[in-house]
Amino acid sequence: MKWKHSFLITLLLAFMLVLAACSGDGSATTNEDEPENNSSETEENDSTDEGDAAAEDDGEEQVLIFARGGDSESLDPGSTTDGESSRITRQVLESLLEFDDESFEVKPSLAHDWEVSDDGLTYTFYLEEGVTFHDGTDFNAEAVKVNFERWSDPEHEFSFADDGYVYSMYGTMFGGYKGDEGHVIDEINVVNDYEIEFVLNKPLGFFLQNMAMTYFAITSPAALEEYGPEINENPVGTGPFQFVDWSKDDAITLEKFEDYRIDGLPKLDRVVFEVIPDNAARLIALRSGEIDIMDGLNPDDAAGVESEDGLVLHTRAENNFGYVGFNAQKPPLDQVEVRQAINHAIDRQAIADALYAGYANPAKNPLPPSYMGYNDEVEGYEYDIDKAKELLAEAGYEDGLEIELWTMPVARPYMPDPETVAEIVQSNLSDIGIDVSIVREEWAPYLEKTLQGEQEMFMLGWSGTNGDPDYFLSSLLHGDNVGSSNRTFYENDEVDELLDQAKVSVDQDERAELYKQAQELISQDSPMVTLVHSTPVLATTDAVVNYVPHPSTSESLAEVELQ
Amino acid sequence: MSEEILNINELHTHFFTDNGEIPAVDGVSISVNKGEVVGIVGESGCGKSVTSLSIMQLVPSPPGKIVSGSIEFKGENLVRSSKKRMKQIRGNEISMIFQEPMTSLDPLFTIGNQLREAIRLHQNVSKKEAIRKSIEMLKLVGIPRAEEVIDEYPHQLSGGMRQRVMIAIAMACDPEILIADEPTTALDVTIQAQILDLMKRLNEEKETAIVLITHDLGVVAEICDRVVVMYAGQVVEEGTTREILKDPQHPYSKGLIRSLPKIHERDQKLYSIPGTVPKPKMGMVGCRFKDRCEFAYDRCFEENPALYSIEGNRRSRCFLSDDPEKVVTENAEANIGS
Amino acid sequence: MQKPILEVNGLKKYFDIKGGIFGRSVGSVKAVDDVSFTVQEGEILGIVGESGCGKSTTGKSILRLIEPTEGEVKFEDKDITQLSGEDMRKLRRNMQIIFQDPYASLNPRHTVEKIISEPLLIHGMTDAKERKDRVKELLEVVGLSGYHASRYPHQFSGGQRQRIGIARALANNPKLIICDEPVSALDVSVQSQILNLMEKLRDQFNLTYVFIAHDLSVVKHISDRVGVMYLGRMVELTEKDKLYDDPKHPYTKALLSAVPLPDPDIEKDRVILEGDVPSPSNPPTGCAFHTRCPLAMDICKEVRPQFEEIEDNHFVACHLYDETAQ
């Protein structure tokens, strides 16, 4: 008879489960203040029990849930290049400067003012007074110095190099580390508690841009002392929100920092960054009101979101570009006519329309249009098959040629479907008699081999970080970077000269002019087919106000509130 | 002694398979009196097991189905009985034991559990009382260490012991009829002797009628009062054990007995019936045995022989016994059929 | 009598029982425990006994289908337990076996032709035409027809399948056939056909059979001499008439009396044995039968009786006939 009983128990269990599901729903409905109202507008109102609790408790806690596709790597901003990490640290920690809401224009943050010496070698920052870190320690010049030394000096007590900490963004942005040849920061002098001086050994045109990056945000020295290498799970800064809890691959919870230096901010009581890996599932969660903001909307869904009541579509300014690169040192691509011919043969608009649902603009320069020094006068390469054929004939390939195209194995925001792009390129080029064979490689070997120049044509893209043109143009096209980040093997001394000058100049107008010239030359030499600048789209519920997406992907939520 | 408690009349049990309708039991009539031991003899496929399962209404369905005929148990037609009524009858008034003691007990439950189950299904007794009764039954069927055996599992017992357990289960509610389907076929001869001895004893002590299904004429000789010989779904001969074994009338019965090697006779050439048993199928014409029969003549190929009465309760389904003076049975059957 | 074709001396087969945490051998099942007998050429030796007595294991050990644990098996004076695999394979054409369940021993996916010609091929008949003719011939010998060759086993009745099994065994003109319960799965009317066939074939091809069965009537019918086994041991062995008319061992007596006879006139003095056959993994000490023997003496519990010739050609292992014991 034992088995008869166990069967009954299992049936009972099943019944209980069903009951649990139903009664849970029921009790939630009774909790609501206006049940009739709710039932009448189920679609518009975010009507889960959870959603309601937050949305309707206007007078009480304001909890915002921000959902994204992946978890953060580290909450120690300097030790990571991960965008999902800086999204969080942007709320918890602050840098000396910050970017403007919608552009890469720098503006004061922890430093309310700054001065640059005429030779461009000394930067003096005047710090906000009376600011405290979340752990109660005071923010001052010494704290800034400790942070910068921590990044630059692997021997520093808070460097945690033995625990695998590498501050790669620092190395990239400041030319290396303490003792390296290219390292630009010579010394950091604490003038007084609220005044700090950076002395450079050579000018760096984008030094101020760097200071606004989320990667160089200031952590409480006391917290570095307290947490040691575990600082990556216990960020302590001066930002509007303080860190509460991190449940890995699930949610990071932040709460309002009551003593935030700006009165009245932040407006939210709590922010939860939730991970929902699947784009479709994330949109469902948004529609059912479980979350308030979702990053990473599929461009295909954008139109639907835009027309849907209760949801708001947002776009970020373009901060990237996707391209098809040429190995400019490998025949036949060493002939500029061939490169130009291919440039004319590729239909950028078709790619933008097919793959980005229109949320992308054809690119004529590597630099995104919102950037300083963007050269709008560059003509770009029209989609013109006859011209392409002509050029090809000039180069001596009137009978066509065969070429390999390496396609990216992973999707990136600037290249959501590399395989299809490769196929479009293949078909475009066949129109002018070029027979393209597509090569597929795993991601890591892809990166390694393209660095070594094994490719003929390849696909890749670039996303901006500090909003400076140098980050795009030098990294990708400076002759010195051949073998590291310059995979086109493009070397033009004139361009190198212009880029070097722009890098050390501190006069931003001058820099802009230099970059414009460089773009002109680059366009003529055609080392790459710049395809599109993609416009990332995201969505929020209409309860979210004052949310402004920033092109860098990290924006402060201090001003955001829920209605 | 002559009180009839079971009367199978013109039973047709057919199997509906992909290869068509198979009349496994094709018009069988058998009666059993109180306290009597009736043997049903035949070779594999002759329908003897299906007949016994039909009595219990346990023919696997689908594909099997009782198509027509009646099975009257003390005047109650079991073919028409409700499922509920059958549950009351099974194991209580009519019990059954099977050929394979090795597989006939549920391997996952103790002997005691399975025996107790049989008791409590039909008797409103406490668990404790059921256990007491179980031990008593095990002792009755001659199982040593009965108190321990009730806590053992079937695989811990030998085949002979398991068959005793099966008998104990079958006899637990003092049934009026015990149907034993080849109860000793899987057992060794020394164990077979024990089991037959036990069955005979129970038959005498409890006056339980036994329907013994077997292919072994030796076993029949051992305990049966009366024998029914079946061939290809039909009864071909019926009579007392002595009559059948000593003076078989039907050529099949004769052949069967002659083809047995005899232990106490000196070297003889073994008789063998030529050919093989035909598979039953619908619409067979003529005697089922005609192809193997040395006496077969034209009539055997054209007509279906009836079960001719010879004398007393003796009957044989053979035209050789069709004595025009004794057509009574044939007519009687015709009457039933109409 | 001529020279013995098969001589079995002290044959033993123990199966290990694994147990304990490490699965070591914790004991053994003494399936065959010191069995000796001889078989003359052209003779049929019957071996009877109840299930688990080791008669089947004995049969398979003779062919080394099961490797014997100990003892020797001499076939035509050659100890085959010492032969290499290759020599053994060659010798197998002279020694064949027929199994109880003809269906289980025939590959259901092969035609009868393939089944029967396989041993021919193994033993060197490479010519396909020759094989085909031989298969036809064999089928006719066992009472089937040549056209049966293209059919599959499931298309045959039990008796016919056993005929196929016999045809396969006969393929290479063996001298000795071990028949392991060849008729026990068959109906009575078919059983007699097969028995008659086997007798006929014996005469026709001068075969020697070791006929293993549990049915005493069948064994009596076909055998020249009969050995009785109990719990892995041979307890009695003699000519069949002697055995059936004048059994010496109490077990043989009980066995014979237990056989139900299809003759209501024979009044028997039945000996019904108590209890079951003990487990061969833990056989009783002394005489294995003493636990059930109605005539057991004290010595039976302790000393294992010798298998001795107490009369001319009548071997018994029982202390009742042991002069020193009495």
Place this chain on the structure above:
Amino acid sequence: MFAYTTRRLLMLIPVLIGMTLITFSIVHLIPGNPAQVILGETATATAIEDLEESMGLNEPYFVQYSIYITDLLQGDLGTSLRSKTAISTEIWPYVAATFELTIFAMLFAVIVGVNAGIISAWKQNSWFDFLAMLFALIGVSMPVFWLALMEQWVFAQQLDWFPSSGRQNNRDPMQPITHFYVLDSLIHLDFARTITNLKHLVLPSIALGTIPMAIIARMTRSSMLEVMKSDYIRTVRAKGSGQFLVIYKHALKNALIPVLTVIGLQTGVLLGGAILTETIFSWPGIGRYVYEAINYRDYPVIQSGILVIAFIFVMINLIVDLLYKYIDPRIKY
């Protein structure tokens, strides 16, 4: 029983050694330099070299392996390259999340599957049987991600009965104790939260449990049909027992033996399928943990994660073996 259990446990040792060897080897067969992947397309060559060295990737494989095994024996699963945290401390919430989901998915699969199988076998060839087996067929061939998305669309977006993702209401999170959230909420005596947490489990459990459910249903049905033909079932019927007793006492217990094997194996399959389900329902379980680690080439995490999954699988099969012994008295060593 004790000897049997001990013996089964001892037999695990070589299995576990083999497991570590295989996971280690497989992980090193993943193409690509981890340092390169970690740093991405913007990395410089020197940065990659530095990272390689700090990760110990320069050592030969067998040296890496022997270090790995030595650490493992001391309960040290290594340190995650990504989070720079000891895996042994980091991994538990993931394991608990997967366990919780697996348990509920298997509960669903077993309860529904076994009962559907029983009823199908009982009413063989009835409309129920037909429908149940049709659903089982669909269930077996249904892609998990599609089912999951459909569930979300219907039950979360349209009907709004269940939440579409996550383990709990993140607007109001709970302090985890065991990381089994349902259990934790019970420990907190917060029953409203228990209901919420159970609601979060419903959709992923069904998505994950559907394939095993369908397979179990089919297996139970065929096993039941087999058992129903057996001699001992005929005996039970001959005793005069009703259908319920026949089916739920005798037939089910016997039929369950092969079904148990399937349940054991399916739990393994389910662990594999968890990656998809966990991704779509954003369930932070071990599958996600390993998946993310693979993207990052976080070797220590991949190794440990796979090892843990394999270990769970081995454990489940151990439990199944022990259950056999419990159900079936015939099983010896």
